[in-house]
Amino acid sequence: MVVVMKERVSGEQVEHVIAHLVELGMDVHRSTGASRVVLGVVGSGKVDPRLIELMDGVHEVLRISEPYKLASRTFKQEDTVFNVGDVRIGGDEVIVMAGPCSAENEAQVNATAAAVKRAGAKVLRGGAFKPRSSPYSFQGLGEEGLRMLRGAASTHDLKLVTEVMDISQIEVIDRYADIFQVGARNMQNFTLLRELGRTRKTVLLKRGISATIEEWLLSAEYVLAGGNTQVILCERGIRTFETSTRNTLDISAIPIVKQLSHLPVFVDPSHGTGRRDKVAPMARAAVAAGADGLLIEVHCDPDKAMSDGAQSLFPGQFDRLMAELRIIAPAIGRSICLEPVARRGWAR
């Protein structure tokens, strides 16, 4: 880090800062300029930049290295690519995860799974434990919902991603799902992240509603630090002053995170916008910006959905979106749904 001293500081103040840093085991490179003294600080000691900034005579402290290690590109140069069964995450193919917000009943789950499979999705998404903003909203079917989702996923040869809200749910979800989803509201639930780090199952980590990219990557670090290297980051919109969408989907986070980290980045355009008619444009933008995958809400009958109906696509809309994405992906050297199911006789 670099410590910039205030103009016209006393020699004692500079000495005091240097003495403190040396005591912490750092090497200090002092540069005396015409009006300012700048200290270059290197070493492996543990230094809290905020405490240094509070010292007398210090103007500001600039951190140079990222606080996260395992999630960082500096730590691992090449992109992280891994398999969830036969689904390759982080490779050339853009992976689409789609399905209903919540599992409601057997028929709804099955019909939606069939529809998303037909359109080219590789993973079924769906909630059994729902984190709702209000305690009076539908809270999900629990294990019964997991059973339905697993059944539909297996029938239609899809992998299953579902949200885990609490440590106590890890065991039961582990039995049914292929990917643990950590929701935006739980992004900084560090006990949950640490526990998921001990599992060896893929974790899809959504960005918190007011989380900076750095905080998001630090959360991924919790999972990685436990030895679980299969982490997917998922942008889902952040809170801004704009009210015409539920959240503002941060498309720029995709290239930024790809530069800072080696982890695959997915985008959820459904929660980000909160509105069905905005989902497709944002999904197209996400793929064009380099997302490794998408997480999209599709409901066989959105108007009757028990949660988030307004942002769920009709199966026909999802079909059309997938067709558009198949045109966009090759423009940036990616592919999407290498094996169009249509060829296998599912044509509409």
Place this chain on the structure above:
Amino acid sequence: MAEELSLEALRDEIDKLDEVIVRLLDRRARCAFAVGRLKQAQGLHIYEPGREKVVMAHVKAVNASLGGPLTEDAIERLYERVMDEARRIQRLESERHNAQARETES
């Protein structure tokens, strides 16, 4: 004197001077290392701002008496680097010493 020499001769001279400078820096570093050991034994701090001030004043005075193109600020910047490295030598030695002490303890 120097300005009458050719570019090649001047560069040759610089190479020779660099050799002398590095040999002198080496001797200085060995001294700093020995000082570090003594500080260790006597429980003194690695960073001694008072002593650094004395060193700085001394080299500036020497430089001033020569009347060459190096200004006082230039000497200060160069010697800041020299003292940075001396401190580092002492820190590494002190860490090595402490690690060893811990090993023999356990």
